[in-house]
Amino acid sequence: MKPVKVGILGLGTVGGGTVHILQRNAEEIARRAGRGIVVTHACAKEIKKQVEFSTDDIVLTQQLNDVVTDPEIDVIVELLGGTTLAREMTLLAIENGKHVVTANKALIGTHGNEIFKAAQEKGVMVAFEAAVAGGIPIIKVTREGLAANKINWLAGIINGTSNFILTEMRDKGSEFNDVLKEAQDLGYAEANPEFDIEGIDAAHKLTILASLSFGIPLQYDKVYVEGITKITPKDVQYADELGYRIKHLGIAKRTEKGIEMRVHPTFVPHKRLLANVDGVMNAVLVNGDMVGNTLHYGAGAGALPTGSAIVADLVDVVRALTTDPGNRVPHLAFQPNTLSDIPILSIDEVETAYYLRMNVLDKLGVLAQVTNILSQNNISIEAVLQKEPRDEHAEIVLLTHTVLEKQVNVAIQAIEQLGGIEGSVTRMRLETL
Ligand code: HSE
Numbered sequence: 001m002k003p004v005k006v007g008i009l010g011l012g013t014v015g016g017g018t019v020h021i022l023q024r025n026a027e028e029i030a031r032r033a034g035r036g037i038v039v040t041h042a043c044a045k046e047i048k049k050q051v052e053f054s055t056d057d058i059v060l061t062q063q064l065n066d067v068v069t070d071p072e073i074d075v076i077v078e079l080l081g082g083t084t085l086a087r088e089m090t091l092l093a094i095e096n097g098k099h100v101v102t103a104n105k106a107l108i109g110t111h112g113n114e115i116f117k118a119a120q121e122k123g124v125m126v127a128f129e130a131a132v133a134g135g136i137p138i139i140k141v142t143r144e145g146l147a148a149n150k151i152n153w154l155a156g157i158i159n160g161t162s163n164f165i166l167t168e169m170r171d172k173g174s175e176f177n178d179v180l181k182e183a184q185d186l187g188y189a190e191a192n193p194e195f196d197i198e199g200i201d202a203a204h205k206l207t208i209l210a211s212l213s214f215g216i217p218l219q220y221d222k223v224y225v226e227g228i229t230k231i232t233p234k235d236v237q238y239a240d241e242l243g244y245r246i247k248h249l250g251i252a253k254r255t256e257k258g259i260e261m262r263v264h265p266t267f268v269p270h271k272r273l274l275a276n277v278d279g280v281m282n283a284v285l286v287n288g289d290m291v292g293n294t295l296h297y298g299a300g301a302g303a304l305p306t307g308s309a310i311v312a313d314l315v316d317v318v319r320a321l322t323t324d325p326g327n328r329v330p331h332l333a334f335q336p337n338t339l340s341d342i343p344i345l346s347i348d349e350v351e352t353a354y355y356l357r358m359n360v361l362d363k364l365g366v367l368a369q370v371t372n373i374l375s376q377n378n379i380s381i382e383a384v385l386q387k388e389p390r391d392e393h394a395e396i397v398l399l400t401h402t403v404l405e406k407q408v409n410v411a412i413q414a415i416e417q418l419g420g421i422e423g424s425v426t427r428m429r430l431e432t433l
Pocket of ligand 1: 159160161188196
């Protein structure tokens with residue numbers, strides 16, 4: 001049988017990794033797919049060769065349309081990044097009857113509903129394994145592997161850059177800004193590091209995982225997003241002292257009131273496997289009602305891990321080429337006409353435990369006033385730490401039991417009004433997982 005022809009948009013780190021894998025493992029991939037898979041066309045402004053590959057048999061162009069509309073090409077691999085041109089080219093590829101494989105989490109997170117609808121109408125596939133957690137097949141896990149389960153919740157370290165920064169802050173006691181610079185020098189951070197450190201990249205990925213897990217449309221605008229920029233070495237140290245690690249988590253949870261979708265720094269007990277995922281590595285913990293907890297760990301970025309996910313998608317697409325489009329695995333795991341409009345909860349409605357840190361004047365009764373406010377708001381205390389006072393100032397650190405975020409906000413406001421409190425209260429959410 002003739003090989004399947006692939007046109008690739010972008011030959012940077014991930015594009016190069018994809019071509020490398022298709023060339024190096026060509027025989028194994030053909031045995032799996034039932035046909036060869038070859039990149040015949042590529043649109044690239046510049047070719048980055050982080051890994052070895054040959055462009056001898058690839059028609060190179062600078063015009064995206066040349067690739068996307070070429071009748072010879074069966075599948076387009078979209079690696080443009082961003083959402084404007086990527087959306088335009090993906091929809092054009094679909095219009096031209098081509099299947100699309102993409103690594104673009106922002107594109108799927110924000111325009112996925114429109115793209116999947118267009119693909120369904122045209123009877124083509126759009127695959128996006130590489131969009132979440134790089135080389136970890138977490139899309140396949142939530143969409144297919146756990147299909148027997150009602151997924152209750154998932155929690156993931158899904159941004160390697162943030163995880164690298166938090167790991168370095170803990171290991172070396174460094175300040176956030178110094179480690180960010182190191183992450184940029186090492187090439188981990190996205191071109192715009194804001195996407196990593198402000199939690200946007202993780203929110204795009206969480207949007208996708210929540211849809212696959214709960215059968216809801218993609219709703220990026222409803223994710224609560226908080227990054228890691230305000231974490232201080234002090235918080236990292238207190239977490240340690242209390243038996244926790246600070247991890248930047250994406251959490252999606254089904255509750256009786258609706259779905260929680262939130263991305264924020266989180267205290268995690270140090271004994272949990274997730275708390276021990278360090279450096280740029282990613283991991284996602286998924287809880288299904290039948291299977292219990294499953295943990296998926298691996299490289300979340302890089303030429304070969306991300307290329308591995310793209311090639312796996314290509315193999316899937318090739319295997320399903322001759323199937324009836326109605327019988328293929330649905331893009332969002334659930335049949336499109338069964339997606340649920342279950343409400344997404346605002347962060348005020350979320351229930352979790354908290355770490356609170358405040359600077360106080362070392363005066364009689366300040367701690368009593370703080371604990372009084374907490375008890376008035378039905379907030380039960382799990383642990384208290386007071387550092388030796390210095391120059392009539394002291395620091396109080398508290399861990400609470402689970403409580404509604406709305407109630408914690410009321411309590412924090414009241415605490416900040418107290419005469420003995422200096423500045424604002426630092427707050428971080430805590431999950432026992
Ligand atoms: N910037 C992302 C990360 C790369 O740090 O995880 C993969 O999406």
